[in-house]
Amino acid sequence: MGIKERKEREKHRRRDQILSAAIELTGRQGFEKTTMDEIAEKAELSKGTLYLYYKDKSSLYQAIKKSALQSLHQEFLNALQQDRPGSELVKGMVFSFLDMIQENITFTKAMMLYRNSDSSENEQESSIAEKCIHIENELNMLMVKAIQIGIQDGSISTQLDPKLLTLQIGFQMRGILQFYILDNKNQGTKIFKEQELSLSELMDQFLMVQFSQK
Numbered sequence: 001m002g003i004k005e006r007k008e009r010e011k012h013r014r015r016d017q018i019l020s021a022a023i024e025l026t027g028r029q030g031f032e033k034t035t036m037d038e039i040a041e042k043a044e045l046s047k048g049t050l051y052l053y054y055k056d057k058s059s060l061y062q063a064i065k066k067s068a069l070q071s072l073h074q075e076f077l078n079a080l081q082q083d084r085p086g087s088e089l090v091k092g093m094v095f096s097f098l099d100m101i102q103e104n105i106t107f108t109k110a111m112m113l114y115r116n117s118d119s120s121e122n123e124q125e126s127s128i129a130e131k132c133i134h135i136e137n138e139l140n141m142l143m144v145k146a147i148q149i150g151i152q153d154g155s156i157s158t159q160l161d162p163k164l165l166t167l168q169i170g171f172q173m174r175g176i177l178q179f180y181i182l183d184n185k186n187q188g189t190k191i192f193k194e195q196e197l198s199l200s201e202l203m204d205q206f207l208m209v210q211f212s213q214k
Helices: 003-029 036-042 047-053 057-080 086-103 105-113 123-153 162-182 185-195 199-210
Strands: none
Touching: 003 036, 003 047, 003 057, 003 105, 036 047, 036 057, 057 086, 057 105, 057 123, 086 105, 086 123, 086 162, 086 199, 105 162, 123 162, 162 199
16 A cells, blocks of 8 residues: 555545544534534544534534535445335335434434535535535435335336426425424424324325325
């Protein structure tokens, strides 16, 4: 391995250290209360080194969002590669999203708090935001593909164009994301208990309706 390759590997290792430290601390303390000093200490790096990789807190959190989207992208790919009806492929994608937002609160908050990427004030943050948009577009394309498979195999019946149906499902997913972070979860939990229904079951019912439109 040459010097250039070793340096590049070291950069990736340090980025992983920083993101892991930031994810752990923000998951425990929240975004607002976590400082760059604490992240540097947790990552066992100097504050100066931290700022070489991320110029400010906002850039770092955009990177966490990117990491969340990359993880979701891999889950969507895994779902699409299964030999199952298209309707089940779409459900697999949606449920992997639900699992992520319920199991990793840091990823969830990063996706919610920093989804308005147009307001980026520095070049680094803008670059990460553009990559996030690119991944989000690829996620949409993967779901469109799954819906097309479902239409072809007969498991999805819809008068909507696959892109429009993907958009509609995306609206629902973003609404769930917003509810999970901003809404009164106690009230939501109460309603789910009254109806003897889970979030996944609710989304499953929504998809069943969407897949049987004639």
